Amino acid sequence: xxxxxxxxxxxxxxxxxxxxxxxxxxxxxxxxxxxxxxxxxxxxxxxxxxxxxxxxxxxxxxxxxxxxxxxxxxxxxxxxxxxxxxxxxxxxxxxxxxxxxxxxxxxxxxxxxxxxxxxxxxxxxxxxxxxxxxxxxxxxx
Numbered sequence: 001x002x003x004x005x006x007x008x009x010x011x012x013x014x015x016x017x018x019x020x021x022x023x024x025x026x027x028x029x030x031x032x033x034x035x036x037x038x039x040x041x042x043x044x045x046x047x048x049x050x051x052x053x054x055x056x057x058x059x060x061x062x063x064x065x066x067x068x069x070x071x072x073x074x075x076x077x078x079x080x081x082x083x084x085x086x087x088x089x090x091x092x093x094x095x096x097x098x099x100x101x102x103x104x105x106x107x108x109x110x111x112x113x114x115x116x117x118x119x120x121x122x123x124x125x126x127x128x129x130x131x132x133x134x135x136x137x138x139x140x141x
Contacts, residue, residue: 009034022047040089050085050093053129057083060125061098068115068122069104077103096129099137112140 005027011020019035038046058081069076084097100116116138120126126134 019046022052039087048087050087053093054083054085054096057085057096057098057123057125057129061100061119061123064123065100065102065116065119068119069102069107072107072111072115074104074107077105093132095133095135097135097137099139101139101141103141107140109140113138 006025007022008025009020009022012018015036019033022032022034024031033046034048035046038044039048039050043051061083062079062081065079065081066076079100079102081098081100084099086094086096088094098120102112102116104112117136120134120136
């Protein structure tokens with residue numbers, strides 16, 4: 001069974017001084033302003049495509065790691081994932097750095113590292129973004 005999620009952005013004006021509003025159609029989350037300045041400089045309370053990608057990647061990775069740990073017979077007390085998406089104007093997205101810290105009772109560091117790395121490669125968002133380098137720093141603690 002396939003599931004489709006929808007979002008939209010309405011943009012007005014030129015690239016440099018214009019702006020838009022991204023709407024999360026499927027979930028009904030609050031609309032979020034987006035501008036070129038937020039993408040290439042300081043966010044100033046607005047988002048960017050790269051921040052939205054980072055949010056998608058962090059949440060997907062956390063879910064996938066939870067599933068991978070479960071398949072290995074472990075349940076995490078907590079998983080905290082941060083995704084940093086690098087954007088270079090004129091070039092595009094140049095890389096993604098995932099950083100995860102998890103508390104998993106009874107799990108050794110080596111097994112955790114193995115599951116975390118497999119999750120990086122198997123996470124659906126990682127699969128969609130594999131055109132750019134994706135790094136992982138995984139900490140069990």
